Amino acid sequence: MKNVISCLFSIVALLFLPATGYSSAPISAATEECLMCHAVYHPGIVEDWKNSRHAVTTPKAAMSVQGLSRKVSAVSVPSDLHDVAVGCAECHTLRSEKHDDAFEHNEVHVHVVVSPDDCGVCHVSERAEFSKNIMSHARKNLTDNLVYQQLQHAIIGTPLKQGNTLGLKKADDKTEAEACAYCHGTKLENKGTEPRETPDGEMDFPVIEGWPNQGVGRINLDGSMGACSACHSRHRFSIETARKPYTCQECHHGPDVPAYKVYSASKHGNLFSTENSSWNFTAVPWTIGKDFTAPTCATCHISLLVNPEKQVVSQRTHQMSDRLSWRIFGLIYAHPQPKDPDTTGIRNSDNLPLPTDFSGNFATDFLIDAKESRKRAQTMQTACMNCHSASWVKGFWNRYETTIRATNESVKAATDIMTEIWSAGYADGSRGESSLFDEAIERKWSDIWLFYANTIRFSSAMAGGGDYGIFAEGRYQLSKEILELQDWFTLRKKPAVDNRHLSEEQRKAVD
Numbered sequence: 001m002k003n004v005i006s007c008l009f010s011i012v013a014l015l016f017l018p019a020t021g022y023s024s025a026p027i028s029a030a031t032e033e034c035l036m037c038h039a040v041y042h043p044g045i046v047e048d049w050k051n052s053r054h055a056v057t058t059p060k061a062a063m064s065v066q067g068l069s070r071k072v073s074a075v076s077v078p079s080d081l082h083d084v085a086v087g088c089a090e091c092h093t094l095r096s097e098k099h100d101d102a103f104e105h106n107e108v109h110v111h112v113v114v115s116p117d118d119c120g121v122c123h124v125s126e127r128a129e130f131s132k133n134i135m136s137h138a139r140k141n142l143t144d145n146l147v148y149q150q151l152q153h154a155i156i157g158t159p160l161k162q163g164n165t166l167g168l169k170k171a172d173d174k175t176e177a178e179a180c181a182y183c184h185g186t187k188l189e190n191k192g193t194e195p196r197e198t199p200d201g202e203m204d205f206p207v208i209e210g211w212p213n214q215g216v217g218r219i220n221l222d223g224s225m226g227a228c229s230a231c232h233s234r235h236r237f238s239i240e241t242a243r244k245p246y247t248c249q250e251c252h253h254g255p256d257v258p259a260y261k262v263y264s265a266s267k268h269g270n271l272f273s274t275e276n277s278s279w280n281f282t283a284v285p286w287t288i289g290k291d292f293t294a295p296t297c298a299t300c301h302i303s304l305l306v307n308p309e310k311q312v313v314s315q316r317t318h319q320m321s322d323r324l325s326w327r328i329f330g331l332i333y334a335h336p337q338p339k340d341p342d343t344t345g346i347r348n349s350d351n352l353p354l355p356t357d358f359s360g361n362f363a364t365d366f367l368i369d370a371k372e373s374r375k376r377a378q379t380m381q382t383a384c385m386n387c388h389s390a391s392w393v394k395g396f397w398n399r400y401e402t403t404i405r406a407t408n409e410s411v412k413a414a415t416d417i418m419t420e421i422w423s424a425g426y427a428d429g430s431r432g433e434s435s436l437f438d439e440a441i442e443r444k445w446s447d448i449w450l451f452y453a454n455t456i457r458f459s460s461a462m463a464g465g466g467d468y469g470i471f472a473e474g475r476y477q478l479s480k481e482i483l484e485l486q487d488w489f490t491l492r493k494k495p496a497v498d499n500r501h502l503s504e505e506q507r508k509a510v511d
Helices: 002-014 029-041 043-050 059-063 088-092 124-131 134-143 146-156 173-178 180-184 239-243 245-249 259-265 267-278 297-301 370-384 390-424 440-461 475-493 504-510
Strands: 103-105 108-110 158-162 165-169 189-198 201-209 312-314
Touching: 029 043, 029 088, 088 108, 103 201, 124 134, 134 146, 134 180, 146 173, 146 180, 173 180, 239 297, 245 259, 245 297, 259 267, 259 297, 259 440, 297 370, 312 370, 370 390, 390 440, 390 475, 440 475
Parallel strands: none
Antiparallel strands: 103 108, 158 165, 189 201
């Protein structure tokens, strides 16, 4: 009885939503029924939702907005969604017939996992753009690529001593879920239902393998790929959260993709840190110089930007790569962006699923051409021009592309050495049961392009990341690792020295 009374009081309170800068919207009977209990059992979720745009406006009202301020790209939505706030039922019962995790809950068919296709009912363009984004294919691109799987196994597998050798036990699904799949996404599968005790008695709930997960390439129970909540955290789904760089740092912190830490040390990051408390992170469109005065990740890659005259500088996009000419994440070399976000079909000249061969030659059939690269570079530079002169932007871009060429040359030197090591039989490479990453010397080689060359490129891309271009996992470490790689190979090639006549100290020095 106590719980029932609490629920009744909660629903009364919910009818008077807090002031959020928007007029309140009517709540559907189905959502009211959800809130009656969940306001008590999950108050954090409900409070987040109450402070969201979803709670205080209706799809009909959102679709009535004209011009650049419009945030909903759908021109029509199902009639039962028109005139009510987007609440629990509107998301968790939408398209339930498409969801393998749909189950009966208090006589209603609901699904646990809200997918991009659910969000796409109102956010049509954003959903379509994200499906063309390499992020939405992040899990598939990882799990369906033999070379990437070798790297993953070498990193998260459990080392096992087997006689005089060291083997690797494959990581279990739970380890993978909190390692690579945390960002790349898990594959969700319904394994049936199980009873669970709740304050309202025992209820049956689905058992979902791979859940919880908010990875950008998650495979959902309706077959869709991705998770909007990776950037628009549940249940507030805030534009402000998505526009601040802290959201991106969750997966882009490094050292393999060191975007956030390099940005934090850059002049742009410095300005964000000192000035962002006075910025308007919710304005749509986002006005350069008025709403913000230095770029965040979203400024350069996603947001609809206008100048103070309301002229469009950059169109909003959830594809993200359409402002990127280079893919500076080394695989093994920096290279032009892939044509297709599904990179599993890429084959280099050695028939490996990599965008370059070991000599640095691009798999051009699968990558954007020079014309498309220039177009994307110009799209990015157009935003830069609103704060910098043409000569500044041109000078920066020349340095950036010089850095790409220089780091690729360094990586080639390292890869040439590693190729000689494999040829000489001092490491196995991909022969037999071996992989490219399961010996210590191979890991030294992969560190060169996966960590140090990447950090240098990101430092250049951020228009300067302080010491990250030099001593903080930058050029110092890159050159040092290449020297050590060559020294390792040179020592292996030297004939054995007869040191029996030497003292113990001399033998140690020679060794």
